[in-house]
Amino acid sequence: MKMETTSTTPDLKEKILHLFEKNKETILKDNSPGMIEQRTKAIQSFKTAGFPTIKTEKWRETDLSKMLATDYSFYFEPTFRPGIDLSGIFQCNIPHLDTNMVPQLNGWFVSDNGPVKTTPEGVIVGSYHAVKKYFPDLFNQYAGKIADITKSSMVALNTAFATDGTFIYVPDNVHVQLPMHMVNIIKHDRSIFIQNRNLVVLGRNARLQLVQCDDSVDQQQSFTNSVTEIFIGQNAFLDHYKLQNKNNSSTFINTSFFSLERDARLNTNGITLNGGLIRNETYVTLNGENSEANIMGAYLMDRTQHVDNHVFVDHKYPNCISNELFKGILDDSASAVFNGHILVRRDAQKTNAYQNNKNILLTDKAIVYTKPFLEIYADDVKCSHGATIGQLDQNAMFYLKSRGIGEKNARLLLMYAFAAEIINHITIEPLKIRIDDMVKKRLRGELSICDKCVLHCSAMDNPIQFDIDLSKI
Amino acid sequence: MLSIKNLHVSINGKEIIRGLDLEVQAGEVHAIMGPNGTGKSTLASVIAGRDDVFDVTQGEVIFKGKNLLDMAVEDRAREGIFLGFQYPVEIPGVSIINFMRTAINEIRNYKGLEPISAAEFMKIMEEAKSLVGIQSKLTNRSVNEGFSGGEKKKNEIFQMAMLKPELAILDETDSGLDIDALKVVANGVNSLKRPENATIVITHYQRLLDFIIPDFVHVLYDGRIVKSGGKELAIELETRGYDWIKTEIL
Numbered sequence: 001m002k003m004e005t006t007s008t009t010p011d012l013k014e015k016i017l018h019l020f021e022k023n024k025e026t027i028l029k030d031n032s033p034g035m036i037e038q039r040t041k042a043i044q045s046f047k048t049a050g051f052p053t054i055k056t057e058k059w060r061e062t063d064l065s066k067m068l069a070t071d072y073s074f075y076f077e078p079t080f081r082p083g084i085d086l087s088g089i090f091q092c093n094i095p096h097l098d099t100n101m102v103p104q105l106n107g108w109f110v111s112d113n114g115p116v117k118t119t120p121e122g123v124i125v126g127s128y129h130a131v132k133k134y135f136p137d138l139f140n141q142y143a144g145k146i147a148d149i150t151k152s153s154m155v156a157l158n159t160a161f162a163t164d165g166t167f168i169y170v171p172d173n174v175h176v177q178l179p180m181h182m183v184n185i186i187k188h189d190r191s192i193f194i195q196n197r198n199l200v201v202l203g204r205n206a207r208l209q210l211v212q213c214d215d216s217v218d219q220q221q222s223f224t225n226s227v228t229e230i231f232i233g234q235n236a237f238l239d240h241y242k243l244q245n246k247n248n249s250s251t252f253i254n255t256s257f258f259s260l261e262r263d264a265r266l267n268t269n270g271i272t273l274n275g276g277l278i279r280n281e282t283y284v285t286l287n288g289e290n291s292e293a294n295i296m297g298a299y300l301m302d303r304t305q306h307v308d309n310h311v312f313v314d315h316k317y318p319n320c321i322s323n324e325l326f327k328g329i330l331d332d333s334a335s336a337v338f339n340g341h342i343l344v345r346r347d348a349q350k351t352n353a354y355q356n357n358k359n360i361l362l363t364d365k366a367i368v369y370t371k372p373f374l375e376i377y378a379d380d381v382k383c384s385h386g387a388t389i390g391q392l393d394q395n396a397m398f399y400l401k402s403r404g405i406g407e408k409n410a411r412l413l414l415m416y417a418f419a420a421e422i423i424n425h426i427t428i429e430p431l432k433i434r435i436d437d438m439v440k441k442r443l444r445g446e447l448s449i450c451d452k453c454v455l456h457c458s459a460m461d462n463p464i465q466f467d468i469d470l471s472k473i
Numbered sequence: 474m475l476s477i478k479n480l481h482v483s484i485n486g487k488e489i490i491r492g493l494d495l496e497v498q499a500g501e502v503h504a505i506m507g508p509n510g511t512g513k514s515t516l517a518s519v520i521a522g523r524d525d526v527f528d529v530t531q532g533e534v535i536f537k538g539k540n541l542l543d544m545a546v547e548d549r550a551r552e553g554i555f556l557g558f559q560y561p562v563e564i565p566g567v568s569i570i571n572f573m574r575t576a577i578n579e580i581r582n583y584k585g586l587e588p589i590s591a592a593e594f595m596k597i598m599e600e601a602k603s604l605v606g607i608q609s610k611l612t613n614r615s616v617n618e619g620f621s622g623g624e625k626k627k628n629e630i631f632q633m634a635m636l637k638p639e640l641a642i643l644d645e646t647d648s649g650l651d652i653d654a655l656k657v658v659a660n661g662v663n664s665l666k667r668p669e670n671a672t673i674v675i676t677h678y679q680r681l682l683d684f685i686i687p688d689f690v691h692v693l694y695d696g697r698i699v700k701s702g703g704k705e706l707a708i709e710l711e712t713r714g715y716d717w718i719k720t721e722i723l
Contacts, residue, residue, distance in 0.1 A: 394525060399562040399616075402521050403576040403636060404550035404583070413575065417566025417615070 012068050013050050017043070019074055020160060026076045027163060030133045032140050042149045042159035049153035058152075061337045061369045062279055062308045067251040072193035072223055076163060078108040079188060099181035099211065100125070106186055107196035107224070108164045116167075123176060124169040128197055131167040138169060142201050146257040147229050152281060154253050158227040162197035165226075168210070172203035172233070179209035179239075179428055184226075186250070191221040198228040202236040204261075209239040209428055214246060214254070221249035228256045234288065235263040239427055242268070243435065246275040248305065255281040262288030262317075269425055271435055272299040272307050273442050279308040286313070286320040286348075297326040298422035300442050301334035308337040311355075315348035315378075324355040327422055329415050329443075330366035338370040340385065346377040355385040360392060360418055362411075415443050474499050474671050475520075475640055480532035482512070482519050482696075489515045491696035493532070497640070500668045504682055504707060505675045507693035508715045513675045514559055516693070517644040521556035522546035536640065550576075551583035553639030557629040557646050564616040569628070572616050573598070573635050580636065601634035605661045623654035630661035637665070642673045647681035659684030679711035692718055 020027065020043050028036050051068055052059040102125055103110045109127035111117070116126030116134050124135065131139050149156040166182055186192065202208055216222070232238050238258075246252055252275055258266055272278055284293045299307045313322045328336045338357040359368045372385035392414045400410040419439050426432035475497040482490040490512045497503055507513055519527055520534060520541065534541040541549055564572070578588045602608075605627040617625050626646055633641055643662065647655055662672060662685050674685055682690075682704065690706040691698045694715070699722045700706065710718075 393562075393564075395562045396564045398523055398525075398546065399558065399564065400567075400572070400576075401546040402550055402556050402558075403572070403632065404547050404580040405572075405576050406547045406579055407545075409575055409579065410547075413567050413571065414564070417564060420566040 012072075013046075016074075016157070016161075017047055023076045027161065030129070032132075032136060034140060035132075035143065038144050039160050042156045045149050045156040046153050046160060049156065052153055058310065058339065061335070062277070062306065064251070064277070067223060067277055070191055070221060070223070073188070073190040074193050075106070078164070079106045079192075080108070080110075100176075100178045102166050102168070102180055102182045104164075104166060104182065104184040104196060106188055106192060107162075107184070107194035107226075109166055121174045122169075122171040123174060124167065125180070126167050128165040128167045128199060129163055131199075135169075138201075139167070139199075142229065142231055143199055145229070146231070146259045146283075146285065147227050147255070148257070148283070151283065152255065154225050155227055155255050158195050158197060158225050158255070161195045162227065163195075165196035165198040165228075166200075167198070168200045168208070170202045170206040170208050170236075173205045174203070175207040176209070179211055179431070182210065182212045184212070184214045184224075185217055186215075186220070186222045186224070186246075187217050188220060188222070192223075194222065194224045194226070196224070196226050198226070200228065200230040200238075202230075202232045202238055202264075204233045204235060206233060206236040207239075208237075211241045211243065211428070211431060213243045214252060216245075216247040216250055219247050219249060223251045223253075225253045226255070228254075230256065230258045232258065232260045232264040232266055232291075234261040236261070237265045238267070240266065240268040241426065241428070241431065242270040242280070243273070244271065244275055244278055244280075245273045245438070246278070248274070248276045248303065250275055251277045253279045253281075256283070258282070258284045258293070259287050260285065260291040260293060262290060264288065264291045266291075266293045266295075267425070267427070268293070268295050269422065270297040270309070271422070271439070272297070272301070273438060274301075275305060275307065277306045277308075279310070281310045282312070284311070284313045284322065286315050286317060286322065289317045290319045291317070292321040293323070294425070295322065295324045296422050296425055298419050298439075299326075299328040299330075299336055300419065300439065301328070301336060302331035302445075303334060304332070305334045306336070307334075308339075310337075310339045310341075312341045313343065313353065315342070315344040315351045315353060318347065318349045318351070318378075320348065321352045322354070323352075324357075325422065326357045327418060328357075328359045328368065329362065329418060330359065330368060331362040333363070333365040333367075335367040336369070338368070338372070338387070340371070341373045341375065342383065342385070344374070344376040344378050344381055344383065348378050349380045351378060351381040351383065353381065353383040357387045358418075359387075359389045360415065361389060362391075412440075412443055416440060419443075474537060475673075476533075476535040477520075478533050478535075480516075480519070480534065481530045482515055483528045483530055484515070484526055488530070489527075489696055490519070493693075493697055495691065495698060497671050497673060499639075499671055501689065502666070502672045502674065502685065502687045504685075504687035504690045504704075505673060505693050505698075506677070506679075506690060506707065506710055509677065511693050512696045513677075513693050514644055517556055517559075517642045517673075517675055520549075520642055521554060522549045547579070548583070550636075550638075551580045555633050555636055555638030555641045557626075557633060557641060557643040559645040559648065561617045561620075561625040561629055563618045563620070565618045567616050569614055569616055570598075573632065576632075576636060597635060601631050604634050604664055605630045606657050607631055622649035623651065626650055626654065626658055627661075630658050634661065634665060639669065640671050640673070641665075642675065644675045645677065646674070647676055647678065655681065656684060679707045682707045694718060694722065 115130035340355045342353045357370045370387040477495040480493040692700040
């Protein structure tokens with residue numbers, strides 16, 4: 001196990017550049033010449049740009065400076081030995097949800113029987129790092145092809161550094177039956193800086209349900225800069241979920257790039273329940289006629305938590321649909337950003353593009369910055385955007401109370417109803433029930449980070465007393 | 474049961490109810506009639522406890538010996554007050570079942586009772602549904618969302634049947650109803666009538682009173698009850714309009 005620890009203050013950027021030089025051999029091991037060139041460019045790009053600051057337009061409301069002023073540990077090889085017993089950490093706990101679990105620990109792919117698995121149908125699931133070596137042609141055909149390093153210096157930094165993560169390949173015409181469940185756990189005794197990279201490829205007519213969970217198992221501070229590239233082939237369908245339930249000391253920059261070919265369909269649904277600072281950047285390119293992307297998100301933040309959703313949809317071809325809906329409830333001094341940008345290019349006639357961001361602020365101190373934005377160059381399109389920021393509907397509150405329901409439960413019912421619009425789009429029923437339950441707990445202030453989408457750490461929650469039963473009977 | 478004395482209510486400094494008195498005893502049905510804008514709905518809302526738009530500047534409202542005006546909205550409901558809304562609120566995402574179950578359990582909790590069992594809940598729900606002729610399962614329906622005017626009013630009576638209030642105030646429950654829906658609603662109200670319960674029916678037209686027979690009819694005009702009588706008063710109002718009352722009181 002090789003470890004590099006360094007003080008990241010006062011200048012994390014310089015330290016990172018130094019670490020790259022020093023660990024170049026490890027970082028670039030098994031890389032193709034093209035990949036080496038790309039990653040060298042990426043580190044140069046990061047060198048020029050540095051970390052985003054609030055002077056950067058797209059980062060004006062999300063200030064990383066405090067999070068970057070920490071003494072993080074960096075690792076260039078796995079932080080655990082092969083064969084370590086991880087069963088205590090990774091334990092599926094969604095009742096009735098049968099999944100194909102794909103775990104990551106501290107950004108490293110974890111497996112007890114080899115780094116890459118191939119099913120008889122040709123589905124490949126494995127370590128991003130190992131796939132470079134085992135399937136170089138397949139890997140090099142896709143890796144780094146849509147993660148545009150000019151979009152953000154965080155993407156450049158990840159491109160330069162990221163060594164491991166998860167690789168998933170679904171060949172043409174294969175419908176994967178069980179949902180794949182990528183679980184990313186951080187467990188370490190130091191504040192750790194993680195840069196993982198995932199690559200998901202769906203061939204023509206392929207189908208996959210993918211659940212990405214990012215959780216903490218303790219209160220340890222961490223910084224994750226994660227990039228995921230997802231290719232959805234012609235007439236393929238990806239049903240994608242992100243569940244983020246991290247501790248209050250964690251910073252999570254999560255950038256996803258999706259590319260959709262002709263007739264392809266994407267549902268992506270991100271539920272953010274807890275986290276210190278979370279930034280989701282989602283780039284969707286509609287790269288073929290008649291493709292469709294439904295991009296949804298719900299965030300429930302309190303205390304001083306901050307969540308930032310940036311969504312960029314690029315309509316390149318005619319007859320495509322994109323539909324964005326993000327809903328947030330902010331309590332205490334929590335803050336949220338929604339920045340949606342839809343680009344409809346000149347050739348993208350008959351585009352349907354919708355964008356909506358709705359927020360409920362529960363206190364005077366909670367803040368939301370919302371910026372829906374359409375950029376349209378085609379003339380025959382249907383596009384709309386909207387944003388609302390409000391309090392709970394007072395007429396509805398009175399109606400509920402007039403039936404005997406007290407303030408607390410009336411608020412819960414309305415907040416839950418607000419979030420349910422997003423939850424109801426979850427098509428994996430056991431996952432929906434689980435997330436539904438987590439959202440209720442979150443709204444009651446009873447959700448712990450030990451209460452993950454799939455996992456329970458050894459210290460279970462105290463038994464919970466429900467004073468309201470929202471369950472179906 | 475309900476005793477209102479010298480009630481004065483303002484909205485934004487403008488006095489809407491100007492010294493209203495009303496006595497309602499258990500077992501009685503009272504109809505409050507009057508032209509538009511005379512304070513009928515304001516009275517209903519004030520009894521139910523809406524306080525964000527209204528200011529009660531004077532007077533008292535006593536319900537079963539307790540001062541209602543000091544009570545939170547939800548506590549008034551738990552004590553047995555029910556308001557049938559003129560415009561029932563749509564609440565997307567809140568299922569009718571969760572809504573009713575939460576309400577019943579909060580009322581039961583207030584009275585020191587155990588939460589209702591699922592079986593008992595289903596039983597009273599089926600009874601309430603059949604009372605107003607609701608066919609659908611309701612399970613996946615949000616409160617009033619996408620309901621027609623008639624469905625919304627039926628849903629109010631359904632809720633009344635579920636919650637079994639001691640004093641129901643029905644605010645313009647007849648407005649927007651066709652004759653069939655009106656009969657259903659009236660039949661629901663009549664079936665729920667008990668010697669220990671009372672109902673206040675607020676209406677603009679006499680039509681509803683063909684089906685819900687009131688013991689007393691009051692005419693509310695300019696924030697005061699200016700005339701009271703038996704059910705024959707309603708018929709007289711229907712034939713003669715309100716103008717003769719205006720002349721009478723001037």
